[in-house]
Amino acid sequence: MSVLDKLKQMLKGHEDQAGKGIDKAGDFVDDKSQGKYSGQVDTAQDKLKDQMGRDQGQ
Template sequence: MSMMDKIKQMLKGRESQVDRAIDKSGDFIDDKTQGKYKGQVDTAQERLKDEFGTGRDQQQPPPQS
């Protein structure tokens, strides 16, 4: 089992808390950098949510052949 699988398993059922933490940390970074990297921070937030947050629930599994 990879490290990513272990992290996902630990966070399972806590997707809303993960999303809030991602948003809060992104806002913190934007505040500290005075919004200089807002686009990159927003992209990172979206990718993290897709990987660990509620975006993971919305993804459809690939069809079985």
């Protein structure tokens, strides 16, 4: 089992809290980089949230 699979198992049932954590981490990176990479951060946040949502149905 890969690290990603283990992480998904740990987050199962806590998707809303994980989503808040993703947002908070993205805001932290935006703050530290003064918004220089905000487009890339937003894309990464969306992909992570999409991945979590896709795993809910399985």
